[in-house]
Amino acid sequence: MPRAEGPDDAELAVLVVRSGGIAGLSRQWRAQPPPERAPQWRSLIDQCTWDAPPPPSTGADRYQWRIEVHERGTAVHRARLADAQIEGPWRTLVDEVRRAADPRVD
Numbered sequence: 001m002p003r004a005e006g007p008d009d010a011e012l013a014v015l016v017v018r019s020g021g022i023a024g025l026s027r028q029w030r031a032q033p034p035p036e037r038a039p040q041w042r043s044l045i046d047q048c049t050w051d052a053p054p055p056p057s058t059g060a061d062r063y064q065w066r067i068e069v070h071e072r073g074t075a076v077h078r079a080r081l082a083d084a085q086i087e088g089p090w091r092t093l094v095d096e097v098r099r100a101a102d103p104r105v106d
Contacts, residue, residue: 014097017066031100047089050077
């Protein structure tokens with residue numbers, strides 16, 4: 001059941017960093033959920049498996065992802081994932097952050 005929006009939702013931010021690929025470049029997106037989407041973001045965050053083991057090495061040309069959830073400026077969740085692990089709630093969370101991120105930062 002989604003939580004009701006509260007003052008903590010204004011303090012929620014998610015950072016997504018994608019690195020690797022053929023050029024080896026990094027891209028970064030950081031966003032706070034729009035107020036009407038905050039309960040959905042929290043639900044996605046709760047569905048992600050933050051304690052999963054680190055990804056195995058998958059080759060030089062594959063993306064690696066770092067995802068962090070910050071509340072009140074402090075990282076409360078961190079994960080490093082291989083490209084193949086970005087599925088289900090992870091994929092939805094990454095897509096939400098990329099859509100909401102300031103386009104000047106992308």
